[in-house]
Amino acid sequence: MIVDTHTHVFTNDRMTYPQFADTPRAGTIPSISDIGQEPWPETTAEKLIAQMDAAGVDKATLVQAYFVYEYDNRYTVDSANAYPDRFVSICALDPAAPESPDKLSNLVENAGVKGIRFMRGRLPKCTLGDPETHALWKRIAELKIPLCIHDKVEELPRVRALLERYPEINVAFDHGWGHKVGEPPYPMIKALFDLAIFPNAYVKTAINNIVAAREGVGTPQIFYTKLIESFGAHRIMWSSNYPAHPHFGSIASRLEVAKKALAFLSSDEQAWIFGRTALRVWPWLAG
Template identity: 35%
Template sequence: MHRIVDIHPHVISPDTERYRPAPLGGKQSSWSQKHPLTHEDLVAEMDRAGVEKAVVVQASTVYGHDNSYVADAVAAHPDRLTGVFSVDVLADDAVEKIEHWRSRGLTGLRLFTAGSTMEGQADWLNDPRSHAAWDHATRTRLPICVQMRPPGIPLLRDLMERFPNAIVVIDHLARAVLDDGPRFEASAPLWDLARFPGVHLKLTVRNIDAAGQGTSTVPDLMDHLMKTYGADRVAWGSNFPAAERPLPELVARAREAVSTLPEADQAAILSGTALKLYPALATSPAGAEA
């Protein structure tokens, strides 16, 4: 069986005094209130599900730009976890804040421009005030994880034209329309971003479920991803516990989704691309290649 690296779980502390909620959008997500998950619990669930490593993503709808709990999670489990942090990239001190969280052991930046607690797609993604952060992340090879919806794709395209060497990971395939048939024409702007070699896609159960509806199928989606981006630019993420399914079930769903692909492509999506994007996982004790 292929090894599993998860690039999209979240952790939530029950200690609201030490880790105070300050959600982006001003409203805490319902999933985080119903399914809080400590980092100890995450690692236990990873063991149960056969997940070797994970990239913990800042819960923006709980903690906003305070990444303390993610940093503490990584510090507690350096052999299993790395983390993606969030900062206000429009602020004058954005680069300083990026370096602060990198010094805490975090290895990716997250831009939260759309989500369950926000209306529509934020229009600040390509604000010139963010360019210093983009330039710094590009020069330091820091992956930029973007939570967005399809209307944000033109903004991201403009950023990629300005920063063509940036490493970008698009959460949930930008929540693209995936039920319109095997050519997925409704999401053409997302596929067009493949011309930028630094753009990667994060495949989650949200996308797998969507592709199994309408006139498309999951094998159609896998085939289209291989034709447009290739397996070395697609990585799986659980979105646990926000996905509101047990982690073993999410892992099983991912294995099933990629099962129609060649073995090498399955391995890339389930772990290889993740280790390329977040090499700290590959060099930590349990992350060395067998």
């Protein structure tokens, strides 16, 4: 089974699902881009399923499209609930807001949400391990759901104490840390490798990590060897990050790049990275 652990969905139905940051409308010339990057193609749940089927991807996690809807999780949740045989939903909430723990409980208990993502996003003054976030960490542990973290690599040490305090929370560090990885032995992202000592720390990788690994004197083989030596394949997960960074193409093309880059690994290691690790973190996907 192949599982894509990081996809986003959004729709041009702005009446039902108003957008926080307006995306280009279907049939128009794109003029508003995602945080200064390329405009995302409209990706409804149905369009995402078509992409997955073309790529041979069985399941996916729907990660809240923060830069489209911010903390309005309705379209992500509705999409996952409409296709429970293909998706689980991962919401986004303000990690420092005092009302977020109760909002998360409602989403998990009444809307079927199976994870939460901490986004630095528009919170430059808040580090995701700050005391203001501790109440939400505690609630995540009580609800027994995974946590995904998207933060600046230099801020990752700030969550070490929470990883130790809540060993029952599986924490997946998103591909965002690896837009640049530097050259071997990768001192630029040492803060990520340092977290490998925690058995509840996981890593999501995406095509941007593979591209970054090719820069300088590095190669994907050197980079992923280091990653596996640190975390083990059973704590690494593949993701397409579709539809972000549209120049990387379809889910099928992103998967093909990943398979070629990781072809040097054993079949068992590849099985973990392309599916089994995801089922370990999100067992609900097993169906």
